[in-house]
Amino acid sequence: MLPLSLLKTAQGHPMLVELKNGETYNGHLVNCDTWMNIHLREVICTSKDGDRFWRMPECYIRGNTIKYLRVPDEVIDKVQEETVKRSDRKPTIGGRGRGRGRAEDGVGRGRGGEGGRGGRGYQEDGAAGGRGGARGSGGARGGGRSGGGRGGASRGRSQ
Amino acid sequence: MWGLCVGKSGRKETVLDLAKFVDRGVSVKLSGGRQVTGTLKGYDQLLNLVLDEATENLRDSDDPLKTTDQMRQLGLIVCRGTAVMLVAPTDGTEEIANPFLANETPAAT
Amino acid sequence: MATDTGLESLIDQTISVITNDGRNIVGVLKGFDQATNLILDESHERVYSTKAGVEQVVLGLHIIRGDNIGVVGELDEELDSNLDLSALRAHPLKAVQH
Numbered sequence: 001m002l003p004l005s006l007l008k009t010a011q012g013h014p015m016l017v018e019l020k021n022g023e024t025y026n027g028h029l030v031n032c033d034t035w036m037n038i039h040l041r042e043v044i045c046t047s048k049d050g051d052r053f054w055r056m057p058e059c060y061i062r063g064n065t066i067k068y069l070r071v072p073d074e075v076i077d078k079v080q081e082e083t084v085k086r087s088d089r090k091p092t093i094g095g096r097g098r099g100r101g102r103a104e105d106g107v108g109r110g111r112g113g114e115g116g117r118g119g120r121g122y123q124e125d126g127a128a129g130g131r132g133g134a135r136g137s138g139g140a141r142g143g144g145r146s147g148g149g150r151g152g153a154s155r156g157r158s159q
Numbered sequence: 160m161w162g163l164c165v166g167k168s169g170r171k172e173t174v175l176d177l178a179k180f181v182d183r184g185v186s187v188k189l190s191g192g193r194q195v196t197g198t199l200k201g202y203d204q205l206l207n208l209v210l211d212e213a214t215e216n217l218r219d220s221d222d223p224l225k226t227t228d229q230m231r232q233l234g235l236i237v238c239r240g241t242a243v244m245l246v247a248p249t250d251g252t253e254e255i256a257n258p259f260l261a262n263e264t265p266a267a268t
Numbered sequence: 269m270a271t272d273t274g275l276e277s278l279i280d281q282t283i284s285v286i287t288n289d290g291r292n293i294v295g296v297l298k299g300f301d302q303a304t305n306l307i308l309d310e311s312h313e314r315v316y317s318t319k320a321g322v323e324q325v326v327l328g329l330h331i332i333r334g335d336n337i338g339v340v341g342e343l344d345e346e347l348d349s350n351l352d353l354s355a356l357r358a359h360p361l362k363a364v365q366h
Contacts, residue, residue, distance in 0.1 A: 001298055001299030001307060002299055002300075002301050003299055003300065003301055003305035003306065003307050003331045004301065004305070005299075006298075006299065006307050006331060007331060019244070019245075020335075020336065021192065021244075030174075031174045031175070032174060033174045036305075036333065037174045037175075038174060039174045039175045043247070044255075044258055046259075047225070048225075049225075052254065053254065053255050053256065053257055053258060054252060054253065054254050054255065055251075055252065055253055055255045055258075056186075056247045056248070056251065056252040057247075057248060057250070057251040057252070058247065058248065059245055059246065059247035060174060060175035060245065060246040060247070061244070061245050062206070062243060062244050062245065063333075064335065065190065065244040065245070066333050067287070067289065067332075067333060067335075067336045068287075068330055068331060068332045068333060068336065069330065069331040069333075070327060070328060070329070070330055070331075071329050071330070071331065072328075072329065073309075073328050073329045075329065076298060076307070076309060076329055
């Protein structure tokens with residue numbers, strides 16, 4: 001599990017953030033990004049010594065000033081749910097990709113489709129896509145959209 | 160740096176939309192311990208900020224990490240983005256008495 | 269794939285972390301990333317003192333930023349449970365000098 005996924009999941013939850021300068025911020029996480037920059041709402045700031053306190057409606061903290069974040073224990077269980085969901089989604093994306101290859105099959109007339117399916121391996125794809133390209137522009141266009149097929153198209157040209 | 164972040168992650172939005180703070184008072188903490196407040200006149204994606212009528216919260220001469228209530232006028236300034244640690248609106252920000260029963264709080268509950 | 273920092277083998281194990289500000293935090297490693305940001309679950313801080321035994325402060329679920337990490341170590345739970353922390357006296361660590 002990635003620390004930033006946990007942080008992302010903690011959106012909307014209360015948390016404590018300690019900065020490198022020792023100040024702490026208690027607030028609800030509104031948003032965060034891949035740099036750990038965070039946006040908190042309903043914040044209470046505590047000075048390093050813990051002797052002064054400020055209330056602020058919201059604040060933005062640059063990620064690289066953070067020392068650590070304390071998040072509610074239950075958040076970790078929610079992340080696990082989300083990662084499961086994401087790994088569920090992955091095969092569907094792959095499946096969709098293959099499906100698209102076959103769809104191009106129809107557009108590209110016959111063999112061009114092999115270029116689409118070849119998306120699994122670049123070499124294979126290139127060779128098949130190249131052939132597709134040489135045969136018909138429809139196949140070349142189809143290969144182009146499947147990513148690796150772009151190499152195939154250029155090969156087609158060099159042939 | 161910010162641009163890279165946007166490019167790499169594919170995320171278009173920065174965490175905080177500073178547009179809503181334009182022409183409003185903001186308090187900015189800078190790395191190194193300085194703290195300034197002023198009216199936000201402009202900003203960019205690198206978090207460089209333009210503050211008008213800025214004042215710096217002067218710090219304790221013994222402990223430069225502590226701010227005091229003394230201020231000094233700076234006028235119109237640019238805060239370098241890389242040095243900006245924290246941005247908060249001054250509106251609604253106030254010093255309060257200890258809101259926690261003990262100093263160390265089980266905050267994340 | 270890109271996680272050959274050696275921390276992979278410590279996932280779900282109890283680890284001990286020394287932070288740059290000289291704290292010792294013990295917890296279960298739930299995750300990490302390229303920047304050595306760590307997720308520590310059920311964590312607690314061990315506060316060392318020369319006057320009293322080791323005080324354990326419960327911290328719970330923590331994300332520690334990689335910038336702030338000095339050392340990450342595996343904790344031998346059997347050895348550790350044999351420690352009498354209340355009898356242990358030690359100087360607290362100083363913070364890292366930058």
